[in-house]
Amino acid sequence: MFFHIVLERNMQLHPRHFGRNLREHIISKLMKDVEGTCSGRHGFVVAITSVENIGKGLIRDGTGFVTFPVKYQCVVFRPFKGEILEAVVSMVNKMGFFAEAGPVQIFVSNHLIPDDMEFQSGDMPNYTTSDGSVKIQKDSEVRLKIIGTRVDATEIDKNISQSRPKWDPAGSHPSRFFCIGTIKDDFLGVINDPTTI
């Protein structure tokens, strides 16, 4: 689910940036450092929408860098266990399928796919009902329920964000959300909505 929340961060700036454009520097560094990152608590930071407040800078002992506390508003995507949402299938194999909902990847194991759907291998691997009426394959849209979430502290992964910062001692560990889901409950599964434009 997407949320619009207020977050705070301490931005460290080298004195070379002090001057007329100090505020722009802080904001642009904030965007570079934060957009595209993920934390266990807030999920993925999708976009910063505004900067509410930049506090007074404090000179750090021994280094000359200055720390500014910045309060900003942003859109985040945070998946919750028990949440039902729609996703696009990205890969199908005999263990189950992977689907993507925005920045998060969800795995649905074959144990949590209805029993009347069988895996079919081939050029376009898929799960199909015995009468062929319902098929799940790459790019299918499915409605699923998240039954578990996990956050991994991980190496910087190019797949998640291309605008990743260099290691920032004041920042959080880079991390990713993984989810597992089910389509076995009522009203879950392939979306066949003729009214969707």
Add this chain to the structure above:
Amino acid sequence: MSGEEEENAAELKIGDEFLKAKCLMNCEVAIILHHKYEQLQQTSDDPMNQVSQVFEKSLQYVKRFSRYKNPDAVRQVREYPSSLWKYQLAEFELCVLGNLCPETVEEAIAMVPSIKTRGRAHDDEAIEKMLNDLSLIKKFE
């Protein structure tokens, strides 16, 4: 991750921070991200290079899964609970309904079990009326 075990969106256990936060439907996120993308287009030749993969994937996702395309309709859905609904829906619940657009009461309760379980006296008739109103907004958008 000590709080994770207790989290359960089906019971609206999503933590105080998110219960109080502003929840956004896909159609609302689409408006916000589009706006940001247009701003980037004005200041750079290649906006796609400026945004993270998270932004790109999110934008593609909300464009694909927005139920309401017209900003007026989006606003009507957002303002629905305060004007017509006797019992307060949590923002999270409203957004799930706005994203999934269930057609029957049974489906709505399956999508947002917390409507029924949090001890509020939402009866089936009231839920059905709400679903009808939301789908009217979509019909006439």
